[in-house]
Amino acid sequence: MSPILLATVEAATNAAQAGPLEGLQQTFEHFGVEPKFILLQVISFLILFGVLYKFGVKPTLATMEERNAKIASGLKNAEETQTRLAAAAQESAQIVRNAQIEAQKSIDEARKAAKEFADKQQAEAVARAADTLAKAQQAIELEHRKMLDQARSEIARLVVKTTEQVLAKKLTEADRAAYNEAATKELSAL
């Protein structure tokens, strides 16, 4: 058994034999504990505690609070950033959707315009073809009439020439005299 344990047992035995205060006093004396030393140690401890508190604990606590504040601020900023990021993502998604809608609208308008242009071109081509056909028909008809007129004129000319030849041979002097008499009357009546 250790000497400290033996001294403790001995002191406890002595104290049990005397009164409680006396026993405690005897115990302290037995271990060499004196009040002035304890008081000095307490003062020393308080001075050391004060110095440590002022130059060690207090700056450390301030640093820790500052760091905690920074961490809290960082967390807050992170949350705000995340919120803004989510909002930005939502906004960008909305922008993309709007862009898709606009693009689809533009594509539809372009298709519509292309279809209208194609329809217009087709209609104009049909109109031009019809006009060309009508002009060709008019030209053919005009040429046909011209040919008929030429043929009619030629036939008439031949008939007249033939008639003149026949009349030149067949008209007698009496016929001519009668014709001249009628012509004289006609011209005299002018």
Added chain:
Amino acid sequence: MAADKKTKVLARQLFKLSLADGQVSAEKVSGVLGWVDKHEPRQPLALLKLYQNLIATELSRLNAVVTHAGPLAATALGQIEQALTKKYQRRITATARPDAKLLAGLRVHIGDDVYESSASSQLAALSV
């Protein structure tokens, strides 16, 4: 060579001197030609051409050329002269000129006017 203004004026003056009672007189025309031959005016050729045109125009106004095919009655020219004299209010003489191309009928030229009643003109009208 074209006639100048003085030559034209002289030609008209000579033409007026060639008329007697409003008609061209052969004697006066001979006198005018003799004057031109004697005095030799400026541009004599141009002057004589203008004078000839004026005389021919006047004669054509007073003389009707009746072109005909076949026999023409002796009284026909007289009837035509009377009718034209009445129409133009001046004495018109008629001259006959045969032309077989008319086939039958008459054609009368007087000045710039033409009157026709012939078989060839009627046939020509049919061919148009």
